[in-house]
């Protein structure tokens with residue numbers, strides 16, 4: 001069963017936790033108990049492929065799903081046409097330093113690992129709970145999440161997805177990725193406003209009774225695809241086990257040997273999944289939490305004070321430009337021995353005063369598991385160049401933040417896996433300008449992708465180069481005030497209010 005991080009009142013099954021997304025008391029759902037794996041279990045995992053590993057791990061968390069239902073979700077998410085045969089390959093930088101590439105899915109970013117699975121978990125959960133409604137997913141996105149969610153929910157029966165992005169706040173490739181989206185159940189709008197404005201407009205609509213009732217009357221229920229949903233977290237645990245098994249299988253570690261993971265961190269979902277893997281018995285020594293200049297987590301782990309009362313920095317690793325790391329709540333809950341009262345007080349304080357402080361005890365416990373530091377844009381670019389020049393390894397700026405922090409604070413005698421979160425071609429401008437001094441401000445993103453490919457003798461992914469030939473399906477640009485009407489119109493077309 002799943003319980004909230006903020007109290008004992010809500011205790012639900014896995015499928016209900018996934019359908020609700022967030023607990024009604026404002027907390028996040030967590031499993032009451034975690035499965036524990038022995039080295040024998042891990043050895044069994046090593047004998048199978050990624051899908052096999054997923055089918056072994058997921059039932060322990062989704063215990064109201066049948067084996068057939070889990071097989072269905074895994075095959076839909078990681079099957080043919082979605083990912084290559086090796087779903088999450090590890091690549092050697094040196095014998096001791098590896099990169100776990102999580103970006104070989106449909107949108108070239110690690111969010112696919114979870115967002116390819118979430119829609120199927122949701123539709124199965126609906127049937128299981130005899131929900132006769134359909135789901136309306138609403139996404140406010142600053143770029144990557146929107147595309148990954150659209151690709152995940154496209155043509156999934158009984159779902160519709162509507163996505164809003166800042167018209168002037170995403171890259172050309174990101175915009176084309178969304179505006180050329182295929183699928184009969186998708187709608188996409190550019191909005192004249194920044195991400196925060198759009199997010200507020202969406203949140204207001206969720207609380208607008210007129211819209212909520214109209215949506216319900218049309219047979220739909222709102223849901224969200226953001227990373228606090230347990231259904232987005234649980235698929236991420238799998239790849240930590242998978243990377244470990246791959247290292248055992250290729251002989252670079254022996255089973256039982258402890259390794260480190262370095263994780264580029266924003267909302268704390270990715271690294272939290274690593275912490276849960278460790279808790280389940282995966283031999284992990286330390287998790288390296290890598291931030292960019294928005295180093296709120298680095299400061300928090302050093303001082304115990306969380307404070308997002310600070311200036312937001314725009315960096316070359318935009319998917320980590322975050323001040324509120326929602327999933328941190330789950331870590332604090334776990335390491336405070338499920339002290340939900342303190343968690344509730346702290347996060348309510350955070351809501352009111354943008355700051356809270358945890359005890360020295362918990363800080364010490366966090367530091368038993370997590371090493372934390374940050375990298376500036378300059379350091380990130382230097383790392384991209386050095387990795388390429390010295391080892392021939394090309395990585396995107398988010399991944400480079402993690403490599404850079406590993407260089408600063410990593411344990412060099414411990415085998416370390418850097419979690420690589422995006423295809424370098426998705427962030428061509430930053431990558432090219434890290435490698436070359438050539439002036440490229442006056443050429444477009446597709447020309448730049450071509451140049452980067454030639455410079456590094458690599459083929460850019462078809463998902464990106466193919467965009468230029470795709471039909472532009474969504475051209476509408478709206479004001480933030482229009483968000484509410486578009487959401488309602490998505491399911492009640494004749495009744496725009």
Ligand SMILES: *Cc1c(COP(=O)(O)O)cnc(C)c1O
Pocket residue numbers: 109110111144227264265266267268269270271319320398421422
């Ligand atoms: C979302 C994202 C991250 C951060 O992951 P969190 O789970 O939010 O910590 C890092 N890199 C890329 C490319 C991302 O899209």
